[in-house]
Amino acid sequence: MKRILFILICSVIAAGLQAQDVIIPIFTNDNLMLLQTSRDGRLNTVYFGEPLKNESEYKEVARRYNFRDNNAGIYNATYTTAGTWNLVEPAIEVLQSDGNTSLELKYVSHTQEKTDDNATLTIIKLEDALYQFSVKLFYKTWTDLNVIEQWTEIEHSQSEAVVLKKFASANLFFAGNDFYLTTYGSAWAREMQRNEEKLTRGIKSIDTKLGTRAYLLQSPNFIISFDNKAAENTGSVVLGQLAWSSNFRYVFEIDSYENLRFIAGINPFASEYTLQPGETFKTPSLVYVVSHNGTGEASRNLHRWARDYRVLDGNGERLTLLNNWEATYFDFDEDKITSLFKDAKELGVDLFLLDDGWFANKYPRNSDNAGLGDWEENKKKLPNGIGHLVSEATKEGIKFGIWIEPEMVNPKSELYENHLDWVIRQPERPEKYFRNQLVLDLSNPEVQDFVFGIVDKLFTDSPELAFIKWDCNSVIYNAHSAYLERENIPQTHLYIEYTKGLYNVMERVREKYPDVPIMLCSGGGGRGDYELFKYFTEFWPSDDTDPLERVYMQWNYSYFFPSIVTDCHVTDWSDLPLKYRVDVASMGKLGFDIVAHELSENDMQFAKEAVQNYDAFKDVVWHGDMYRLVDPYKNDFAALMYVNDNKSRAVVFNYLVNFRYMLTASILPVKFAGLDSDKKYALKELNVYPGHRSWIDSEKTYSGDFLMNVGINPNINLRNMSVILEVNEVK
Structure with a gap:
């Protein structure tokens, strides 16, 4: 694709253009999402995939759709509303101040600008002119890493409050034939249990309603793969999570044309939000990375983004x-x-x-x-x-x-005795404890x-x-806030306000x-x-x-x-x-x-x-960059490696996972990855137990080409259950 060098600030006002002429590219180095207005001013997602070489052809994409039935025309809405002619899962549902349940969002304007953290921020304003209700869609893209952070801001200027019944962070649309979803169910001491399935017609939802320890039963992490199951080095994948520390809900809907609609955000369960005139409701971010070369590339880019832009001191040190x-x-x-x-x-x-x-x-x-x-x-x-x-x-x-x-309290404590109104509890019902404790009302x-x-x-x-x-x-059991009751704030705000309260505390901690x-x-x-x-x-x-x-x-x-x-x-x-x-x-x-x-x-x-x-x-x-080499779900051992930026050092971990008797678990050599094929490397086994000898010849050198195309057999077996290899460049 002829790279869009990018206009520092680009603003388009709908009144000055034919509605159907507005095309908004959300791009990274290796992916392009095209948004385009329809004739009646609705904003649709018309493309998601590898970059197109000719910007002049962007306007041709929407014409390739051939949806025939009336409702299918809203399947690819960029932020699907409820209460008008939409019959699929909405991204937003409201109760207007006069009791009306309809919402119709039309394109108003958009801006695009470079930010100071090496990203591009696109802001799109949608509005229901009849009800003075607006939604801003935010897309922040780290171009080199193919990472997108997406959220919304909702506000209105009606004379009375509006009730937000649903308020998604993102509403994505993928055209295609087969979609596979990987999610991770959990329980205490059984976290991140992988589940992979092909999505079929209808709705698949993943959610949690636990409040504080929200991911105890269901992780917010997901992988969507296109056409085939997710693979390490091939295929198109979207990989990410909702950056929110409380209840979330994902909806994956295969529509009548076998396309996938993905809606992610705060779980609307017990969380209707009363939005006052002039107040802005900001949803949490959906953070995701796109790769057309498998999950390995996707995760390496997400790791780098996390270290560079999100995790506190992500490029620093840690304490053993x-x-x-x-x-x-x-x-x-x-x-x-x-x-x-x-x-x-x-x-x-x-x-x-x-x-x-x-x-x-x-x-x-x-x-x-x-x-x-x-x-x-x-x-x-x-x-x-x-x-x-x-x-x-x-x-x-x-x-x-x-x-x-x-954040917690035991009923057997002075805090509980002195500040019962600080405790989340239903005053008229028996208390329910988790690990003999209750949650304080943040x-x-x-x-x-x-x-x-x-x-x-x-x-x-x-x-x-x-x-x-x-x-x-x-x-959180028996969700009820004495504080919200005293302040005449609806109890349905509790899960959201608790989480915002936690963030407020952490802001103060980190400031000092x-x-x-x-x-x-x-x-x-x-x-x-x-x-x-x-x-x-x-x-x-x-x-x-x-x-x-x-x-x-x-x-x-x-x-x-x-x-x-x-x-x-x-x-x-x-x-x-x-x-x-x-x-x-x-x-x-x-x-x-x-x-x-x-x-x-x-x-x-x-x-x-x-x-x-x-x-x-x-x-x-x-x-370093991480490469998963041997999958423990498919083999008798696991292998993965980390490689530093200049490809001069690497560490390879190998672990036996099948403890039934066998002569060796690693029958074939393990092919390394991420090295420089033209460099020479020496190998050394680390963490050799006292009294044992390593079979690795640390004097021998190998080309990166050999290590990546032939590999080294770590000789994993019952007597040699784990092997760590250090790889160092030899000059």
Whole structure:
């Protein structure tokens, strides 16, 4: 395609043109979405696919459609309305101030401009002139990465309030024949379970209604593939998620012409929103990447976008840590905790993390049924306070971090006794608990102040505090806000206002403490989205740390998230050897949840060397391009690799996943990817267990061409269950 160099600011006003002449290209290097007005001023999506070479032919695209029946003329609406002649799933549904349920949006104008983060922003204004109701469609495109962020802003100038009954972020239309959808169902300790299906006539919906820990049962991540099932290196795919930390809903509708309509946004369940005159309602963003060369290219581009433009400190460093949770659970005191600092020092990690159980006095936090909400140090466990622990950790040459769960409360707490109106609960019904706790009402500004104050006090009292693990274990039951009731705000605002309240708190935290690393935890993968990643440096994918299960989970997460944000800990959840557990955890942000001083001599020697090896290659894992080489769902082992920008270094991970007896799982060599075919490379096996020898000849060199077209066999078998290979350029 003759590249559209792009006009810095382009504005088109409908009154000055024939309506059908308005064509709006939303483009990246490798994809083009064409929007065009119809004769009656409605805006339609007329093309989505590889770039067209001749801009002069854009106007010909819409003429190729041959929809015959009346309603099919609205199938490809760019933002489908309800209440007029549309009979398919709408993107927006409203109750006008006079009680009318109709909405008819027509094109008014659009602008396109370069932004300061290397992107292009297109804004399209649609309006219902009869009801003084307008919607702005936003498309932000990172051209080189083929990433699109899409959202809407809704407002009106009627004399009374309008009720928004549905308000999607995006309404996409794909013409074609066969569409396949990959989604990821979840449960506690079984996050990111892959489901792939061919979409057939009718509607497929994916949603969650849990409020806070919204992704406990259903991930917001999705892959749409065209014509065939999603493949790593071939085919057209759209891959992404809704950047929203609460209830979402996706609708995939195959219409009567076998085209796909995709509508994504906040779940309208119990969330009708009363929009006042002059108020603007902004929907969350749908973030997606397009590739015509498979999921591998798509995920690498999304990773790079995330590191460069969305994740807090995405191109920075992360801290390896030792966590006390599985070593002590709630049963600890000051001496036991400080004794574990020596374990952290011995392992060679950066930080010690004190987990749950350090707070509350009237109702001590000795189990998960008391104390949550009372954020003062427990005087019996920690008579000298958190500051003393920070000081003692510093003496050992390590940093100190702490666990909090500030959005929650136990009924057995002083906070619950003193501020019952801060708790989300139905006053006339029995309380329903999740992990013996309830959710605080972050729609209430006082509660926002309280939650911010928890973080602020920790850093005020202990300025050297270096890390926070922010947990969120409960979903919302019995949704009711005493604050909204008192302010005469509809209860249907609760899920939305709660989430906005959380973002307000995090804005304040980051304004005052911009650099401190904060882990996003939610009983495992209950949270993990590109809105919260503006404020968090990493997330906890699952409480299931069994390394075999983590191979699959981390494989599935890798489509959507760069490894720098994925916390991977070594624990005692499995009987598999320590080497296997450490090797699996090394393809993310490494951490330990073990009693290190109870390791055997060989295990401790191995762990220390593995941490040193990790420190040497972690930059490649965190910031390099990732290539999935051998799919564990189709083979007896998994293999993937990371390659740095100048293709001089790479790390290749190989893991056995079928533990039935076999001579070898890796019958064929593994073909590498992402290297320079003209460069020479040497291989070295890392994390070799004490007393074992590697079969890899580290003196031998190979061309990148050989490694990518023939490959290396890692000899994965029951005696050699995990192999990490370092690849270095030889000059």
